[in-house]
Amino acid sequence: MTDVSRLPGAAHHSWQWQSRAACRDLGSGRFFHPAGERGEDREERDAAAKRVCAACPVRAACLEHALRTRETFGVWGGLTEEERRALLAPAESALASRP
Template sequence: MTEISRLPGPVMELWEWQYQGSCRDADDTLFFHPEGERGSTRRRRAEAAKAICRSCPVMMECREQSLRVREPYGVWGGLSEDERSAILSGRDREHKKAS
């Protein structure tokens, strides 16, 4: 059996910002593309999700969290999967240059 007593306890203040998200009452299928969705249909869905993000009081917290954990799917903090990937690739290149 896994020993869990050594794991850190919950730290509510680290995650409480999520309760303020504008997306909490939105349909989650707006933020995650269905299998096989492509082209203009995908772009329109992602833009509708991003419109919700633009009015969100915790957009930057969401964005930074998605980048920190390298969230592979969906629109988070107003960024699509491809946009997050580009940001992370740029950060990785900068990190390699600095090393």
């Protein structure tokens, strides 16, 4: 489950970027894998989602949101959940090793 404590709250300006997203009217099925999807099917769906993200005017804001809130599922800002975890791992490891 997403950790909502990191969400910026209800301030409209914090969410305004979503209204300009290329995915706005495409439905979530393109960006979130169904249960049990593996292999080539998942790779093809992820690739299709990433093509949408590649042309998106708010890709950076979307990715920043996903990283800040630790979105655990789906393609956000052109990265899969595995790719986002790999980006966050070094920072989380450094925090965990602090005294």
